[in-house]
Amino acid sequence: MEKHLNSRQVVSFFLYLCGFLAMCESILYSVPEEKKSGSLVANVLKDLKVDVKELSARKARLVCKSSKQYFQLDPHSGNVILKDKIDREALCGQNDPCVLLSEIVLENPLQLHRIEFQIEDVNDNSPKFSKNQIFFEISEHIPRNTRFPLQRAQDSDKGENAVQNYTLSPNEHFRLDVQSHTDGSKYAELVLEKALDREVQARIALILSAVDGGIPKRTGTAQIFVDVLDANDNVPQFGQTAYKVKLMENSPLGTLVTKVEASDRDIGSNAHITYSYSQVPENVHRSFKLNKLTGEITIAGTIDYEENSNYEINVEAVDGGGLSAYCKVIVEVEDENDNVPEVTVTSSTSPLPEDSPTETVVALFSVTDRDSGDNGRTACTTETNLPFGLKAIEDNYYQLVTQQPLDREQVSEYNITITATDRGSPRLTSVRMINIEISDINDNPPVFETSHYEMQLRENNIPGLLIGSVRAVDLDMEQNAKVTYFLLPGKIRDGPASSFISINSETGNLYAIRSIDYEDIKDFRVVVRAMDKGSPPLSSEVIVQVHILDENDNAPFILYPLQNITSLSNDLVPRGADASYLVTKVVAADRDSGQNSWLSYQLLKATDPGLFTVGAQNGEVRTTKPISNRDSFKQNLIVLVRDNGHPPQSTSAMLRILLVDGFSDPYMKMMDVPKDEVAEEEDHTLTTYLIICLVAISSVFLLSVMVFAAVKIQKHRKILESHNSACTFPVGPNSQDNHFESGTGSLSQAYNYEVCLAGGSLNSEFRFLRPLFPVFSVGPHNTQMNPRNSSCSEEVPHHAGESKLMSQARVSLSEDSAPRSGGPGCNVNQAIGANVNSGQSDWLAYQ
Numbered sequence: 001m002e003k004h005l006n007s008r009q010v011v012s013f014f015l016y017l018c019g020f021l022a023m024c025e026s027i028l029y030s031v032p033e034e035k036k037s038g039s040l041v042a043n044v045l046k047d048l049k050v051d052v053k054e055l056s057a058r059k060a061r062l063v064c065k066s067s068k069q070y071f072q073l074d075p076h077s078g079n080v081i082l083k084d085k086i087d088r089e090a091l092c093g094q095n096d097p098c099v100l101l102s103e104i105v106l107e108n109p110l111q112l113h114r115i116e117f118q119i120e121d122v123n124d125n126s127p128k129f130s131k132n133q134i135f136f137e138i139s140e141h142i143p144r145n146t147r148f149p150l151q152r153a154q155d156s157d158k159g160e161n162a163v164q165n166y167t168l169s170p171n172e173h174f175r176l177d178v179q180s181h182t183d184g185s186k187y188a189e190l191v192l193e194k195a196l197d198r199e200v201q202a203r204i205a206l207i208l209s210a211v212d213g214g215i216p217k218r219t220g221t222a223q224i225f226v227d228v229l230d231a232n233d234n235v236p237q238f239g240q241t242a243y244k245v246k247l248m249e250n251s252p253l254g255t256l257v258t259k260v261e262a263s264d265r266d267i268g269s270n271a272h273i274t275y276s277y278s279q280v281p282e283n284v285h286r287s288f289k290l291n292k293l294t295g296e297i298t299i300a301g302t303i304d305y306e307e308n309s310n311y312e313i314n315v316e317a318v319d320g321g322g323l324s325a326y327c328k329v330i331v332e333v334e335d336e337n338d339n340v341p342e343v344t345v346t347s348s349t350s351p352l353p354e355d356s357p358t359e360t361v362v363a364l365f366s367v368t369d370r371d372s373g374d375n376g377r378t379a380c381t382t383e384t385n386l387p388f389g390l391k392a393i394e395d396n397y398y399q400l401v402t403q404q405p406l407d408r409e410q411v412s413e414y415n416i417t418i419t420a421t422d423r424g425s426p427r428l429t430s431v432r433m434i435n436i437e438i439s440d441i442n443d444n445p446p447v448f449e450t451s452h453y454e455m456q457l458r459e460n461n462i463p464g465l466l467i468g469s470v471r472a473v474d475l476d477m478e479q480n481a482k483v484t485y486f487l488l489p490g491k492i493r494d495g496p497a498s499s500f501i502s503i504n505s506e507t508g509n510l511y512a513i514r515s516i517d518y519e520d521i522k523d524f525r526v527v528v529r530a531m532d533k534g535s536p537p538l539s540s541e542v543i544v545q546v547h548i549l550d551e552n553d554n555a556p557f558i559l560y561p562l563q564n565i566t567s568l569s570n571d572l573v574p575r576g577a578d579a580s581y582l583v584t585k586v587v588a589a590d591r592d593s594g595q596n597s598w599l600s601y602q603l604l605k606a607t608d609p610g611l612f613t614v615g616a617q618n619g620e621v622r623t624t625k626p627i628s629n630r631d632s633f634k635q636n637l638i639v640l641v642r643d644n645g646h647p648p649q650s651t652s653a654m655l656r657i658l659l660v661d662g663f664s665d666p667y668m669k670m671m672d673v674p675k676d677e678v679a680e681e682e683d684h685t686l687t688t689y690l691i692i693c694l695v696a697i698s699s700v701f702l703l704s705v706m707v708f709a710a711v712k713i714q715k716h717r718k719i720l721e722s723h724n725s726a727c728t729f730p731v732g733p734n735s736q737d738n739h740f741e742s743g744t745g746s747l748s749q750a751y752n753y754e755v756c757l758a759g760g761s762l763n764s765e766f767r768f769l770r771p772l773f774p775v776f777s778v779g780p781h782n783t784q785m786n787p788r789n790s791s792c793s794e795e796v797p798h799h800a801g802e803s804k805l806m807s808q809a810r811v812s813l814s815e816d817s818a819p820r821s822g823g824p825g826c827n828v829n830q831a832i833g834a835n836v837n838s839g840q841s842d843w844l845a846y847q
Contacts, residue, residue: 026114029080032122033088038081039069041117044104045078048113052078058106062115063346065101071117073104080115087154088119094281096158106345110361112346112397122163123214127153129222130279134208136224140196141231147177148190149326152279153210153220162186170204171683174226176208187279190224198228232270232321236262243329249305249336254511256666257288260295262317262325269320278316278326283308288331290315297329305335306370324325337375337424342368343432346397351439354408362388363400367420375424382418388436390418400434407767408438442480442534446472453528453544455510459518459551467501467510467546472530483508486746488527488541497526501546510544518550519591551598552645558653560587571657574634579628586619586653598644604652605638612657614639621655633659 029042045051055075062073062080072083092098098119103112117181129151136148166188168176173196177189188208206224211217219231238260245258264271275295277284288299297313313329346365369376380398382390400416418432448470455468474481485508490497502511524546531539561569571584590597601619606612611631613624621637635657642650702736703711
């Protein structure tokens with residue numbers, strides 16, 4: 001393990017070494033001064049050998065070394081843009097070249113590229129003389145070819161844009177001789193070509209022009225006035241042509257730098273010497289003072305080694321006769337430890353993930369000292385009780401790296417103190433604080449408050465109703481602790497769970513999307529997932545069970561007798577039947593559950609209220625007294641069926657009961673009915689027949705041939721189906737599910753609904769019911785046949801237009817509801833009606 005760690009450190013060291021060797025290579029760009037702000041300087045993609053995506057991904061940025069940021073880097077294009085217009089003269093003065101140092105910092109991995117922006121001079125300054133008028137006093141005995149140094153024109157520009165030539169206005173006495181200094185600067189000397197004659201011309205006026213080399217050329221002028229004097233044949237002489245002086249920086253004002261001294265062999269005014277500066281830059285005027293009488297040079301301003309390490313001062317000595325001599329004073333400034341080290345943070349990673357490995361670079365900074373020698377050499381330290389350390393790299397750069405594992409739960413933030421000290425005497429120290437925040441990692445999944453949620457929802461709810469809410473807690477922080485909820489894909493019945501229920505992703509509230517019917521769905525479950533927003537995200541799941549609460553939203557439904565208004569069935573009761581004789585039974589069902597489906601029966605209306613009674617719990621219609629001949633032949637009953645819900649719902653069933661004199665020959669017994677009652681029945685029947693015939697004829701007349709043919713085919717098909725199913729009801733797949741308990745007001749065992757042939761029928765015809773309402777099966781799948789009536793009982797086929805629920809239901813009377821008296825034929829109480837006459841039998845059989 002130790003060997004592996006050492007090899008990793010060696011590899012890391014070589015990688016850093018290679019990176020910073022590449023950093024030492026400078027990239028040079030030229031920028032002309034006075035260029036407009038926002039101008040493109042260069043594109044660094046090719047020089048950095050990266051593409052735009054890498055440049056942006058590695059968070060490239062430009063760090064300028066100067067106090068003012070003149071350039072900026074566009075990380076999305078690699079263009080270096082000029083932020084502010086640059087004045088080379090204000091920025092660098094006469095220093096040449098004028099270079100601004102910058103660095104491009106790339107992260108992941110960390111790289112530094114040194115950029116040098118060389119500010120190119122443009123011809124934006126005209127030559128300028130320090131004095132607009134130059135006065136010379138020249139003795140008339142001055143020999144020919146005598147040279148008179150002229151004031152040098154100052155041009156802030158450099159190179160070709162500086163002063164390249166001098167010209168003199170035409171005259172007969174003087175010419176101009178242009179020469180160059182060792183540094184390449186031009187200067188001019190006035191040369192006497194023709195002897196002066198004070199008596200001819202006492203004063204000569206000339207115009208001196210300085211011309212630079214820019215395009216277009218710029219010119220500066222000064223006037224020269226030459227006053228011709230009497231002869232002064234000795235010029236001043238300096239003891240030495242150059243004075244070299246060493247001066248400590250920050251020397252106090254008034255300190256004597258040196259003293260220049262010139263002598264003149266003349267006497268009188270011609271021997272009186274005055275001293276002055278000759279063609280010196282502005283910084284010499286600011287920093288030094290020359291006593292024109294004594295030649296002493298003293299300090300007049302601040303001497304800063306970091307600004308100027310040496311000065312070159314030209315001193316002119318002029319005697320009373322106007323003769324002059326020149327010398328040079330060279331001042332070398334010695335450095336003093338007067339600058340504290342400066343810590344510049346180039347890159348800092350904050351917040352820092354708590355799972356960062358050791359040797360992770362947290363910050364990159366440089367330490368600089370403007371002093372020189374030992375005064376500029378620095379050392380850097382930090383605190384020892386922190387999980388961070390310093391690693392020195394080249395060019396006074398340091399890396400702050402992790403040395404121990406980090407734990408945000410113990411310490412979430414570090415304030416790291418960087419101390420930089422130079423080696424001067426006395427030593428100077430500076431302190432820089434670097435703040436590093438430790439960021440959380442997603443290491444805790446959301447946890448629900450409970451492992452299982454139980455919720456309730458009433459049926460027929462309003463869409464959008466709040467069902468309940470779930471909540472999960474994440475122990476992490478910020479994004480890692482932000483929990484989002486959503487439903488996992490699933491099905492409720494045959495539809496997706498998302499079509500029944502939705503969840504608020506922020507709060508965990510569950511809402512019903514649509515109204516739910518308890519009769520369709522009694523409960524369902526969904527799975528809710530809570531996921532945090534960490535990377536990678538962590539999640540947990542919980543099951544939510546939703547129970548649907550029943551409401552009393554379904555009215556009872558009459559299963560038997562069938563409530564077909566156009567063809568209401570008749571129940572036959574023999575005259576002479578005893579009290580408590582079972583006439584029929586009203587069978588009803590309610591799709592609700594619980595007490596909402598508990599049914600009770602009540603006789604609401606009857607032709608003879610005292611003749612019949614209805615069982616409140618079972619719906620059995622029984623006689624309350626023996627039937628006599630005085631009771632009306634036709635009895636109409638209305639039975640109210642009510643459930644036990646809140647509020648209760650109810651429906652009614654209409655029963656028609658015929659009182660007959662026995663069952664051996666019901667048709668013949670019907671003949672004994674009083675003629676007025678029979679006539680009333682026949683008139684009612686004939687009117688019904690007439691209306692049906694008129695409707696049928698009108699329909700046939702209006703239908704087209706094609707529709708008529710289709711109706712015939714359909715009717716033929718129905719006849720075949722009726723023939724095939726004449727002996728039994730079709731039993732649906734859900735017939736077993738529609739059984740009801742007797743305690744709820746429904747039948748507890750199977751009742752066969754039978755249609756049989758009347759014993760006295762001459763035509764031996766069958767009657768079939770055609771119900772308008774669905775018939776529910778409340779018995780077992782196997783129909784119980786009455787052995788006494790098995791020869792003639794037939795089960796009624798369901799109507800072709802019935803619904804699925806209707807087709808699955810059957811209603812039958814119990815075997816124990818057989819009449820107490822009757823012949824060997826069918827049970828009359830089990831029959832729907834009797835044939836009053838053969839014509840009526842034919843019509844009913846057709847229906």
